[in-house]
Amino acid sequence: MSAKIVTEVATTSPPLEKGRSASAASRVGITAPRFDLTRLKTRRARKLRRDSTDVEMKLWQRLRNRQLGVDFRRQHPAGPFILDFYCPVLGLAVELDGGQHAIEPERDRIRDAWLLQRSVTVLRFWNSDVIENLSGVLEVIATKVSQLQSAEMTPTRRWRADLPLAGGG
Numbered sequence: 460m461s462a463k464i465v466t467e468v469a470t471t472s473p474p475l476e477k478g479r480s481a482s483a484a485s486r487v488g489i490t491a492p493r494f495d496l497t498r499l500k501t502r503r504a505r506k507l508r509r510d511s512t513d514v515e516m517k518l519w520q521r522l523r524n525r526q527l528g529v530d531f532r533r534q535h536p537a538g539p540f541i542l543d544f545y546c547p548v549l550g551l552a553v554e555l556d557g558g559q560h561a562i563e564p565e566r567d568r569i570r571d572a573w574l575l576q577r578s579v580t581v582l583r584f585w586n587s588d589v590i591e592n593l594s595g596v597l598e599v600i601a602t603k604v605s606q607l608q609s610a611e612m613t614p615t616r617r618w619r620a621d622l623p624l625a626g627g628g
Contacts, residue, residue, distance in 0.1 A: 501536060514555055514586045515543060517593065522553070527601050529608075537579070540570050545579075549607040553600060554583045580607065 511519070511534070522531040522544055531553070535545035544553040552574060556567070571581050582603055584596050 497536075505534075512555075512557075512586075514557075514589050518544070518553070518555065518589050518596070521593065521597055522600070527597070527604050529604055537577075538573060540573065542574075546604070549604060549611070550577075550579045551603060551607060552579050552581045554581060555586055555589060556583055557586045 515533070519533050529546050529548055532545045532547065533543070535542045537545065537552075542552045543555050545551070567583070574581055580603065582600060589596050
């Protein structure tokens with residue numbers, strides 16, 4: 460089993476402020492959300508959800524309902540692409556590659572670069588990996604979820620005995 464992992468993180472911009480249009484926000488250095496959603500993309504994603512492959516359904520049955528501790532979305536529109544599975548909290552995309560991906564590897568490189576610019580980590584698995592070794596695929600995904608969750612956690616400030624108590628005493 461092989462999984463290609465794209466892990467470098469790019470900087471993200473703050474969300475748009477309420478009451479400010481996207482054009483007004485861009486003038487002061489605030490950019491739009493990561494993914495440009497349109498009705499056409501949403502309609503296409505819904506169709507892909509309805510017409511999903513057996514391999515996608517097999518993995519989805521193990522990712523849905525927070526079985527790995529985080530929410531995943533299926534066939535999520537992201538810019539010009541639709542991601543097979545996406546965890547928005549962690550910025551983690553899971554892509555299943557069939558035979559067409561061996562023919563057009565450049566397309567996957569372009570997609571990965573686009574996602575990397577938006578701080579999305581991509582895990583890729585061949586369909587045969589999911590069919591033959593689902594538990595191994597899930598283990599790789601669970602490990603990456605754990606790594607991303609621990610990277611998101613900030614250390615808490617611990618009480619130190621050498622600091623004065625509040626009130627100056």
